Amino acid sequence: MSDTSGAEAALAADRAESLQRREDLRRQFARTVEASRDTNADDEHDPEGATIAYERSQLSALIDQVGRRLVALDAALDRVREGTYVVCEVCGGPIAPERLEARPFARTCIACAVSHPG
Structure with missing residues (x-):
């Protein structure tokens, strides 16, 4: 089996970046929700672009995607430690x-x- 210490470091760095990305997305989601509370805009009929609901949905999907990546990275780190990477x-x-x-x-x-x- 080959040396995987570099892989472990790279996976750990990717995991840290993904955690930061998820936190940033969660903050953005919270700001979007808060902004929608402070307005009486009819976002369902707004001709100016994406609705607030659409933006929330997009952010939610991105948060879920990062969550799945974190699960995959954790599993990869486990495989490195088990010697099966x-x-x-x-x-x-x-x-x-x-x-x-x-x-x-x-x-x-x-x-x-x-x-x-x-």
Whole structure:
């Protein structure tokens, strides 16, 4: 098995950035909700663009997306600590370093990702 100390550091940095991103999005969501309380705008019929409900929905989806990334990063960090980070969970073969560089929380090799999506 290859040295994964660099991977662990990169995953930890990605996790810290993702936590910060989620916190920023949560603050933005709270500001959007607060701003909608302070106005009597009819956002459903506003011809000026996106509705407040749409903005809240977008922010909520982004927060959920970051949450899923954090779960994936935590699982990848667990695999690093268990010594299985570079091992495909489907076939048991190696996961190419290039794949892990592009997708650091990948759980499968490319061949298994193609033949077993999801």
